[in-house]
Amino acid sequence: MKVRKTVPAMLALIMAFSLLVGCGSGNHSGTPANSADGNAAGATASQNGNGAEFANKELEVAVFQGGYGREYWDTVAENFMKEHPGTKINITASPKIAELVRPKIVAGNPPDLMYIAGSDNTPILDGLIKDNALTDLTDVFESAAEDGGGPLKDKILPGVLESRSMSPYGDGKIYLAPFNFGVMGLWYNKTLFDQKNIPVPKTWDELFALNETAKANGRALFTYQGLYPGYLEEIIVPSIYSVGGQQALDQFYNYDPQFWKSDTFKQVWGLLDKIANTDNMLMKGTVALNHTQAQTAFMQGKAMFIPNGTWFEDEMKDAPREDGFQFGFLGVPGFKEGDPVKAMTNVEQIVIPKKAKNPELAKAFLKYLYTDESVKLNAEKSKAVMAVKGAPDLAKPYIPETTYNVYKAVDSGMVAVSGSFKSVAKGSKYNPSDEVYKPISSIMNKQLTLDQYSDKLFKIYTDINQELQQ
Amino acid sequence: MTMKLRRRIFIACCLLPGLAIFGLFKVYPTVQVFGKSLFLWTGIDDAPKFVGLQNFIDLFHDDVFLLSLRNTGFLMLAVPAVTLTVALINAAILTRAQLKERAFYRTVFFFPSILSFVVIAILWSFIYHPTIGFLNSGLERIGLGQWAMSWLGDQRTVMGALAVTMIWQAAGYYMVMYMAGIDGISPDLYEAANIDGATGFRQFVHITVPMLWEIIRITIVFSINGVLAISFIIVSVMTAGGPDRHSEVVMTYLYGQAFANSNFGYAMAIGVFVFIVSLLLALLSNRLTERRDA
Numbered sequence: 028m029k030v031r032k033t034v035p036a037m038l039a040l041i042m043a044f045s046l047l048v049g050c051g052s053g054n055h056s057g058t059p060a061n062s063a064d065g066n067a068a069g070a071t072a073s074q075n076g077n078g079a080e081f082a083n084k085e086l087e088v089a090v091f092q093g094g095y096g097r098e099y100w101d102t103v104a105e106n107f108m109k110e111h112p113g114t115k116i117n118i119t120a121s122p123k124i125a126e127l128v129r130p131k132i133v134a135g136n137p138p139d140l141m142y143i144a145g146s147d148n149t150p151i152l153d154g155l156i157k158d159n160a161l162t163d164l165t166d167v168f169e170s171a172a173e174d175g176g177g178p179l180k181d182k183i184l185p186g187v188l189e190s191r192s193m194s195p196y197g198d199g200k201i202y203l204a205p206f207n208f209g210v211m212g213l214w215y216n217k218t219l220f221d222q223k224n225i226p227v228p229k230t231w232d233e234l235f236a237l238n239e240t241a242k243a244n245g246r247a248l249f250t251y252q253g254l255y256p257g258y259l260e261e262i263i264v265p266s267i268y269s270v271g272g273q274q275a276l277d278q279f280y281n282y283d284p285q286f287w288k289s290d291t292f293k294q295v296w297g298l299l300d301k302i303a304n305t306d307n308m309l310m311k312g313t314v315a316l317n318h319t320q321a322q323t324a325f326m327q328g329k330a331m332f333i334p335n336g337t338w339f340e341d342e343m344k345d346a347p348r349e350d351g352f353q354f355g356f357l358g359v360p361g362f363k364e365g366d367p368v369k370a371m372t373n374v375e376q377i378v379i380p381k382k383a384k385n386p387e388l389a390k391a392f393l394k395y396l397y398t399d400e401s402v403k404l405n406a407e408k409s410k411a412v413m414a415v416k417g418a419p420d421l422a423k424p425y426i427p428e429t430t431y432n433v434y435k436a437v438d439s440g441m442v443a444v445s446g447s448f449k450s451v452a453k454g455s456k457y458n459p460s461d462e463v464y465k466p467i468s469s470i471m472n473k474q475l476t477l478d479q480y481s482d483k484l485f486k487i488y489t490d491i492n493q494e495l496q497q
Numbered sequence: 498m499t500m501k502l503r504r505r506i507f508i509a510c511c512l513l514p515g516l517a518i519f520g521l522f523k524v525y526p527t528v529q530v531f532g533k534s535l536f537l538w539t540g541i542d543d544a545p546k547f548v549g550l551q552n553f554i555d556l557f558h559d560d561v562f563l564l565s566l567r568n569t570g571f572l573m574l575a576v577p578a579v580t581l582t583v584a585l586i587n588a589a590i591l592t593r594a595q596l597k598e599r600a601f602y603r604t605v606f607f608f609p610s611i612l613s614f615v616v617i618a619i620l621w622s623f624i625y626h627p628t629i630g631f632l633n634s635g636l637e638r639i640g641l642g643q644w645a646m647s648w649l650g651d652q653r654t655v656m657g658a659l660a661v662t663m664i665w666q667a668a669g670y671y672m673v674m675y676m677a678g679i680d681g682i683s684p685d686l687y688e689a690a691n692i693d694g695a696t697g698f699r700q701f702v703h704i705t706v707p708m709l710w711e712i713i714r715i716t717i718v719f720s721i722n723g724v725l726a727i728s729f730i731i732v733s734v735m736t737a738g739g740p741d742r743h744s745e746v747v748m749t750y751l752y753g754q755a756f757a758n759s760n761f762g763y764a765m766a767i768g769v770f771v772f773i774v775s776l777l778l779a780l781l782s783n784r785l786t787e788r789r790d791a
Contacts, residue, residue: 125756132541151541154759253650254737312627313648314740320626329628362673443560454537454548456559458758474652475741 043088083385086112086392089128089138092120093145094341095207104212107395111378113313114388124140125151132160137380142206144375152203154377155269156195157453161202162379166391168201173398182397184208187374191280192447196272207405208414210356210443211336216328217355219244219357229368231298231360234332236309241331247310250330251303254319254420256467257356257460259299261374265359265369265444266295280446282459282495284488288482292397294362296470296477303471326352336373337430342408351388356433358441369442370433374414462487522706529562538655540761549554552766562767565745571656571730572746573778576663579719581713588675589701593687603676606682614727617736621662625649625735645686649736653744659731659744670718677789678712714786718779725775747771 038385055411090100092179104116119138121127125148131137132155143152144323152407168180168188180188183205187193193203220227221462223244228234234248241248252258268276272292278286286292302308310330313321322342325333328349340354358368362409377396403411411435419434426434437443448459469475534552540546556562562739591599609617626630635643648658653664680769682704689698706713732738738745738753747767761766 078625129541133543135543150757150759154539156542157759160537160542172551173517191707248675254739256739259560308570312647312650315627315736317622317737344563373765454760454763456561456754456758456763461757465739466741468650471738472651491620 030487039184047071055350056344081111081114081385081388081391083208083388086114086116086140086385086388087119087138088140088392089119089124090142091124091144091148092122092269092453094338095411099408099411101426102408103396104392104472105393106404110395111391116392122146132380132382135382136384139178139380140377140392141380142377143373144206144350149376150379152246153450155378155380156202156450160381162381162383162386163200164204164390164393165199165201167204167394170394173394179394179397184374184416186443187414187444189446190374190445191449192374192376192445195450197449203376203378205414206377206396207411208372208374209338210370210372210437211334211359212265212356212370212463213262213332214335214339214356215323215332215357216326216349217353217357218327218351219331220355222351227355227357227358230364230366231362235301235305235308237331238305242307244331247330248308248326249311249315249332250316250321250325250421252321253312253314253316253335253468253471255318256464258318258334259458259464259467261336261371262298262359263295263464264363264446265371265442266298267291268292268442268444269359269362269366269369276444276446282448282491284492285449285483287485287488292481293477296480298479299467299470305475309471314471328352330359337412337433338429339427345397347407354429356429356436367442369444370437370444372437372445374445388431427495449495451491452497455491455494457487457491457493515598517618523660529771530768531760534769536762540568540764541759541761542762545762548762553770555763556766557744561742561745562750563748564742564775565750566745568744569658569725569728569746569748572660572663573658574725576667576724577717579660580664580667580720581671581716583664584671585675585706585709585713586701587668588672588679589705591672592676592679593697593700593705603673604759606670609666610673612666612669614730615734617662617666618731621658621665622735625658631711632718649744652740655736655740658734659728662731662735663724663727666727668719671720674716677711678709682708710788712787714783717782717786721778721782722775725771727757731769 029151035198039275052166057259088100088104090097097118100120104118108114108116117129120300122145124141124143127152129136132151143149143352168183168408169178172178172179172182176182179379180430187205187208188201189199191197193201193205215227216268219225223240225237225240226233264276270276271289275286275291276291277283278289283313310321310324313330316324322333322335323337324330326343326348358370361367362367377393379386379393383389397413397415402415402418403421405411406418406425407411410426412418412422412426419431422434423431425428466475466480466483470477470480509618533545535547535549536545536682537548537551590596591602596602612620623629625633625648627633627645627650632650633645634649649655686704686708687700690704695703725748728746729752732746732749733752734742736744738749748771751764751767751771754760
């Protein structure tokens with residue numbers, strides 16, 4: 028009897044999964060065709076490309092096609108070609124763009140401009156940085172912006188161009204150009220907080236005090252994307268900044284081993300230790316969940332807070348949720364009363380490889396991307412916000428209200444923290460973010476103490492430093 | 498004479514395309530892997546730096562690699578042993594016991610083999626799901642709630658949980674192979690044994706296993722190599738190497754070094770090492786299972 032019932036259920040499940048998989052591969056199958064078209068078009072156009080403004084009028088552009096789609100790129104390329112008659116831009120788009128461009132780069136024939144994003148793809152940028160294989164873009168940002176009003180760099184959000192993600196060698200030269208930016212921090216169910224009159228916590232103490240409220244509402248206090256502890260960066264990095272300021276953050280990102288003996292470390296990782304060791308704080312089974320499973324559990328009311336970024340709402344638009352669920356963004360609480368709430372930001376990157384065939388036109392196209400018209404177009408087609416001053420307002424008609432509010436909050440008062448690890452030495456076995464974040468699973472499982480963890484990281488940071496000095 | 502020559506030319510022509518493809522897609526990349534393993538190379542620049550055997554020396558000082566090697570070793574031992582035992586016993590029962598539902602069971606047990614590995618991995622990560630999972634809910638239902646745990650999130654259980662998935666996936670496939678083999682054994686042997694009063698178990702040990710021995714030897718090699726390939730997909734989807742790298746296997750580590758860490762030369766060294774180890778294992782298992790009379 029039982030068997031008969033479960034077999035059809037299993038079959039249905041399996042069917043559902045195979046359908047899902049089918050969809051996935053369907054998406055991929057479109058890409059090779061696209062790139063093939065692009066190549067073919069390129070071959071014909073290069074024969075008649077010879078004009079006055081640009082010696083070479085042909086541009087190969089490779090872009091990441093993720094949640095934002097490729098429509099923006101197709102449209103902006105068309106607009107650019109209209110304004111610069113005779114030019115020809117070929118767009119190659121793929122969710123796995125790194126895999127597509129890698130063989131071309133190895134063959135010494137890279138695309139002229141690449142927009143690389145998505146965690147599967149960004150490692151290729153680290154490789155290019157390690158190899159010094161990017162074109163210096165400083166002159167692009169020093170030159171006057173297309174729609175006037177001073178140099179282009181004044182249009183970009185403050186601090187972005189100086190950050191390591193854009194100036195990787197710390198010599199003040201910009202090698203990566205900023206594109207869309209995202210804001211990350213803790214999220215909560217706004218409806219629940221409004222209905223039960225729960226105050227939104229401003230400090231960690233207030234947040235931990237909500238544990239009782241969480242329990243009373245039948246949920247854990249906190250969950251995260253267990254299989255990918257890297258998401259915890261979104262609360263760890265702003266917290267390091269909260270406690271130790273920019274100096275501590277520099278220690279953390281520049282591999283100063285002393286960081287792991289500092290008070291900042293003890294306070295920030297103390298938060299995680301507290302979550303791991305206090306009853307009801309960490310949602311049961313969190314460590315074993317992937318990002319979708321954890322985020323779904325959060326939306327179904329199994330946990331009160333979860334770290335994530337501005338893409339959250341769009342990413343989970345089809346996921347089941349508890350009645351009346353509404354996204355609310357909290358940012359990252361401060362440590363003491365009066366500390367401003369913080370948030371982590373990250374900015375996607377565009378590069379021009381050093382071996383690009385047509386860097387001049389690539390730079391012109393890059394500059395064009397920062398015009399108001401293009402920023403607005405990007406918001407309309409991709410629902411994304413570029414790291415340009417005033418971009419949230421240009422994007423307002425096109426993005427969800429919650430998302431707009433998050434961007435606006437960063438624009439007005441919330442402290443935005445960002446950063447990235449210094450490149451490790453070429454050939455190093457260490458992947459800094461893996462080394463730092465992966466062991467947190469063991470802390471959460473109570474199988475690793477903070478002392479063991481800090482000893483381990485102290486040694487790793489010492490090693491990384493040594494490798495860099497060799 | 499000319500007839501013979503023509504024949505040879507014809508055979509050579511027939512072999513050529515196959516050899517060319519084999520050379521281009523198997524031999525050439527393998528040689529490249531061996532070559533690149535001696536270089537410091539990010540995988541994107543065009544000027545790899547020759548470092549000799551340094552990559553191989555580094556391998557043995559890399560704790561994560563050694564951990565992943567241990568995990569892979571566990572899978573390579575446990576999964577083939579259990580899979581083949583289960584497959585053999587099931588095959589013997591299904592063929593010898595003359596069950597009415599024989600065809601049905603054969604289909605059901607074979608079913609996992611036609612599913613894609615990704616589907617299997619997703620299916621099992623929901624079976625192990627700590628709260629809504631079939632396994633934990635089942636334990637709670639029968640009153641063993643205190644045994645429920647997050648199987649994939651705990652370093653003590655994660656490798657076992659992955660091994661079970663891989664065994665479930667492969668057992669049916671080998672069972673069908675063994676069933677075909679058993680069907681080829683002359684029924685006379687079993688009849689004679691029956692007349693002599695041998696029990697089912699003795700018949701299994703003294704007739705089925707020896708008569709299948711050559712098939713078993715081949716399946717051992719298949720199974721060991723299968724583990725290497727499948728472990729990559731299962732681990733990537735189900736645990737991403739977690740918690741804290743306790744389910745990292747050499748293939749996931751190789752991929753991470755090559756594509757996430759831009760350490761291509763080093764990744765190729767891992768590849769060479771795995772190649773040599775699996776070759777040795779195959780030879781070893783062949784040698785160990787060789788019958789003295791053969």
